[in-house]
Every structure is written in C-alpha cells, then in structure tokens.
Amino acid sequence: MAEPNAPTEPIIEVRDLHKHYPLTQGVLFRKQVGAVKAVDGVDLDLFPGETLGIVGESGCGKSTLARMLVNLERPTRGTIRYKGEDITKLSGRALRAVRRNIQMVFQDPYTSLNPRMTVGDIIGEPYEIHPEAAPKGERRRRVQELLEVVGLDPEYVNRYPHQFSGGQRQRIGIARGLALRPEVIVADEPVSALDVSVQAQVVNLLDRLQSEFRLSYVFIAHDLSIVRHISDRVGVMYLGRIVEIGGDAEIYDHPTHPYTQALLSAVPVPDPGARAHRERIVLSGDVPSPTAIPSGCRFRTRCWKARERCALEVPELAVPAEFRLAQGPAKHDSACHFAEEKHVVPAPGAQG
Numbered sequence: 588m589a590e591p592n593a594p595t596e597p598i599i600e601v602r603d604l605h606k607h608y609p610l611t612q613g614v615l616f617r618k619q620v621g622a623v624k625a626v627d628g629v630d631l632d633l634f635p636g637e638t639l640g641i642v643g644e645s646g647c648g649k650s651t652l653a654r655m656l657v658n659l660e661r662p663t664r665g666t667i668r669y670k671g672e673d674i675t676k677l678s679g680r681a682l683r684a685v686r687r688n689i690q691m692v693f694q695d696p697y698t699s700l701n702p703r704m705t706v707g708d709i710i711g712e713p714y715e716i717h718p719e720a721a722p723k724g725e726r727r728r729r730v731q732e733l734l735e736v737v738g739l740d741p742e743y744v745n746r747y748p749h750q751f752s753g754g755q756r757q758r759i760g761i762a763r764g765l766a767l768r769p770e771v772i773v774a775d776e777p778v779s780a781l782d783v784s785v786q787a788q789v790v791n792l793l794d795r796l797q798s799e800f801r802l803s804y805v806f807i808a809h810d811l812s813i814v815r816h817i818s819d820r821v822g823v824m825y826l827g828r829i830v831e832i833g834g835d836a837e838i839y840d841h842p843t844h845p846y847t848q849a850l851l852s853a854v855p856v857p858d859p860g861a862r863a864h865r866e867r868i869v870l871s872g873d874v875p876s877p878t879a880i881p882s883g884c885r886f887r888t889r890c891w892k893a894r895e896r897c898a899l900e901v902p903e904l905a906v907p908a909e910f911r912l913a914q915g916p917a918k919h920d921s922a923c924h925f926a927e928e929k930h931v932v933p934a935p936g937a938q939g
C-alpha cells in the first residue's frame with residue numbers, strides 16, 4: 588500500500604493509444620479502402636495496487652486495448668509506458684522482460700486452454716518461454732503451489748482441461764497468469780463466460796490474489812455490475828475511447844456522461860422498491876461501426892441529449908466546465924459537452 592497522500596507514479600501510463608486495422612478490397616491488388624478504428628485515442632493511468640475497471644458494450648475496443656497492454660499487438664499510434672518506459676517500441680530481451688511483468692487472463696476458459704495439454708503443462712508453459720523464471724527441477728512444485736493458490740487440488744496436475752468445470756478452468760487460467768509473478772494482470776472479461784453463480788467466486792479469488800501478491804489489475808467487463816465490487820476506479824469505453832472515468836462512487840453514484848447513465852440504468856437492481864422508482868434509459872440502435880465513427884461526439888447517434896454542437900465538436904475527456912469550480916463526486920473526467928448529474932440507480936430503499 589502507498590503511504591496516505593504520498594504522490595504515486597502510475598505503473599502503466601497510456602497516451603493517445605490507437606489501433607486501426609486496415610480495411611482492404613480486392614484479392615490481387617489489395618487496396619486499403621478504410622480502417623476499423625478499434626481503439627481510437629485512449630488515455631489512462633493504472634496505479635500500483637489498484638483495480639481499474641474498463642466497461643463498455645461489445646465491439647467498443649476493450650479486447651484490442653487489452654492485447655496492446657500486454658504487448659500481444661502493437662499500436663498504430665500512441666504510447667504505453669510501464670514504469671516510465673515506452674513498451675511499444677521494445678523488442679528482443681527488453682520486450683520479454685516487460686512481458687513477464689504484465690500478464691493476461693482471457694475471457695473464455697473453454698477455448699483459451701489447450702485441450703491436449705495437461706493442467707500442469709498449461710500452468711507451467713510460461714516457464715518454457717521464460718526459463719529464467721524457474722529452474723527446470725522446480726517447475727512441477729511451483730505449478731502445484733499455483734494450483735493451491737487458486738483453490739484447486741495440487742494433485743490435479745496430470746488432468747486435462749475437459750475434466751474441469753468452467754469456474755475451475757478459469758482458476759487454471761489465473762494460475763497460469765500468476766506463474767511468472769507479474770505485477771500487472773489484464774483480465775479480459777474473466778467471468779463473462781461463467782455461470783452467474785460462479786462469477787462471484789472467481790471475482791473474489793482475483794480480489795484475494797491482488798492483496799496477496801500486490802497486483803495491479805485492469806479488469807474488463809461489458810457489464811457495470813460485475814466490476815463494481817472489485818474496482819477502485821472505472822473507465823467507460825465507447826467506440827474506441829474512454830468517455831468517462833473516475834472513482835467507483837463517482838461513476839456509479841454520480842455519473843455525468845449519458846452513455847454511463849444508460850449503461851447503469853440497465854444494471855439489475857435487487858431491491859424491488861428501488862427498482863420501481865428508477866428510470867430505464869433505453870439506447871436506440873447498436874454501436875455504430877468502428878469503420879465510420881460519427882463526427883463530433885461519437886455517442887451522438889444514440890444520445891437522447893444530442894444537439895448541433897455535438898456533431899461539430901469532439902468533447903475532450905476532462906472535468907466538464909460546469910463542474911470545474913465545484914467540489915464533490917460529480918467532478919471527474921467526462922467527455923460530454925452537456926455533462927450533468929443524473930441519479931440512475933437510487934440508493935437501496937430510496938423513494939424517488
């Protein structure tokens with residue numbers, strides 16, 4: 588833990604990050620006719636020991652962002668600094684050293700584990716790529732220890748993925764992510780493919796591992812309800828950009844961006860009293876194609892507050908003018924020209 592009020596440097600700093608996939612036509616003479624702007628100008632910081640939740644509908648660029656963070660893909664433009672060093676330009680040994688420290692947990696434990704490998708080989712695979720991390724004679728013992736750490740029987744090393752349930756498979760994926768003792772884990776929808784009843788167990792496991800191993804997390808989800816429990820801060824992503832970001836209470840209780848408000852209004856509320864009093868904001872249409880991002884505010888084609896200015900001017904991700912002099916939780920970064928507070932999810936038992 589950092590000392591109270593001590594200024595902390597981010598462990599990861601992302602600036603102006605872009606990933607544009609070329610869109611081509613023709614077979615013989617392939618010609619670029621456009622680009623899929625999957626990630627289109629992301630800025631964010633991850634601080635040591637924190638969990639940053641990233642939320643947005645499917646197709647918003649979350650997985651592309653995740654792959655760039657762990658260096659599985661190179662950005663088209665922009666920088667990712669890990670402890671001050673831009674990792675997007677690294678290669679060879681320097682790149683491998685950084686990769687060790689930033690690991691990924693994948694969304695689907697059914698497809699991300701090789702069915703022909705034993706659990707022991709899956710969890711120990713990172714040691715083949717980074718042999719310096721564990722001497723050969725010690726690897727089996729380490730793998731068994733990792734199984735124990737994620738709540739599985741160390742005797743399972745010789746079993747195969749199909750012998751496990753979804754939740755157990757995701758524990759195996761997490762054990763593999765921990766094998767190299769990374770500092771940062773990027774978890775891309777780690778519980779989305781699991782039964783609701785198992786989701787909380789896996790989230791709790793990640794939570795426990797974070798304090799045990801002093802990890803920093805980027806935790807991606809398409810649903811705001813899943814990340815609340817584990818996130819210190821939350822960034823809301825829409826069509827390749829972060830549109831609102833702030834502390835957990837700022838985003839859940841004082842959202843100022845219409846997209847966040849719409850996502851929150853769709854989160855299930857267990858309390859029937861509160862449910863009866865809340866307004867459901869229904870978004871019209873689907874997320875537009877990332878090959879044709881709307882001008883000005885990219886959310887404007889679905890925003891119920893859109894006005895002329897929204898088509899002309901790109902709103903920057905910053906504290907909106909109307910909150911700059913204010914104090915309190917509404918004062919946080921929100922990329923909207925007409926940002927305002929709207930309490931979407933009433934406090935439990937509230938009458939409204």
Ligand SMILES: Nc1ncnc2c1ncn2[C@@H]1O[C@H](COP(=O)(O)OP(=O)(O)O)[C@@H](O)[C@H]1O
Nearest residue numbers: 608623625644645646647648649650651652877
């Ligand atoms: N390798 C690729 N080539 C072309 N388009 C891609 C590629 N990977 C992702 N995309 C597109 O980029 C957009 C964002 O995808 P993705 O990052 O998977 O979003 P999310 O994880 O939020 O659902 C989607 O429109 C997707 O089809």
Ligand code: SF4
Nearest residue numbers: 884887890897923924
């Ligand atoms: S800038 Fe305009 S279109 Fe965009 S979110 Fe704000 S009100 Fe809606």
Ligand SMILES: [Mg+2]
Nearest residue numbers: 649650651776
């Ligand atoms: Mg995804």
